[in-house]
Amino acid sequence: GDSVTQMEGPVTLSEEAFLTINCTYTATGYPSLFWYVQYPGEGLQLLLKATKADDKGSNKGFEATYRKETTSFHLEKGSVQVSDSAVYFCALHSFNTNAGKSTFGDGTTLTVKP
Amino acid sequence: AAGVIQSPRHLIKEKRETATLKCYPIPRHDTVYWYQQGPGQDPQFLISFYEKMQSDKGSIPDRFSAQQFSDYHSELNMSSLELGDSALYFCASSLVEKGSDRDYTFGSGTRLTVV
Numbered sequence: 128g129d130s131v132t133q134m135e136g137p138v139t140l141s142e143e144a145f146l147t148i149n150c151t152y153t154a155t156g157y158p159s160l161f162w163y164v165q166y167p168g169e170g171l172q173l174l175l176k177a178t179k180a181d182d183k184g185s186n187k188g189f190e191a192t193y194r195k196e197t198t199s200f201h202l203e204k205g206s207v208q209v210s211d212s213a214v215y216f217c218a219l220h221s222f223n224t225n226a227g228k229s230t231f232g233d234g235t236t237l238t239v240k241p
Numbered sequence: 242a243a244g245v246i247q248s249p250r251h252l253i254k255e256k257r258e259t260a261t262l263k264c265y266p267i268p269r270h271d272t273v274y275w276y277q278q279g280p281g282q283d284p285q286f287l288i289s290f291y292e293k294m295q296s297d298k299g300s301i302p303d304r305f306s307a308q309q310f311s312d313y314h315s316e317l318n319m320s321s322l323e324l325g326d327s328a329l330y331f332c333a334s335s336l337v338e339k340g341s342d343r344d345y346t347f348g349s350g351t352r353l354t355v356v
Binding site: 159161163169170171173216220222226227228229230231232233234 | 289345
């Protein structure tokens, strides 16, 4: 079945540091890939997505590239802010059937200190 | 732009009671998904519907049932509630005809607390 392996956390960085959160996946076919962010007590917010190989998703300074050859979708940001502190989920969605379903990684908690 | 609407936002129930969660997809979306996220966990797929028919089934307990209505909204019915059912329940919707993009969008979730 489908699976997503995400870099274990928690991750603690100083403000303006470089962020990388690794994500690799296993799936049949050609899934779409997503990064979601979740703030304490809140819902899932789509951060960025990519629907095919070599696509780069980007939003709010975050970016990730769909690498089919390495089955990876690593999240990066050049300079993190305190407000980026949250839990980040990597996910894939396989549309093997009409609806498909999302499979999530375990989540990585990011804390950014001033 | 319209988003996925879930109601209620918060719900408190006692053990052995019944709860009904509602999901209103983005207009024109034909597919609805339900996910459960326990405390400190990642969301787990429960069930999905395409054009009012059940499409895929995940780790949904037998005590739970769901359906999609003619107006495409969906309801998740949960009976004989247990303490372990306390979680954030997400609904998502998408449009199949948009191919691999599908406008796949999550709602803000319903937080269910069973006491």
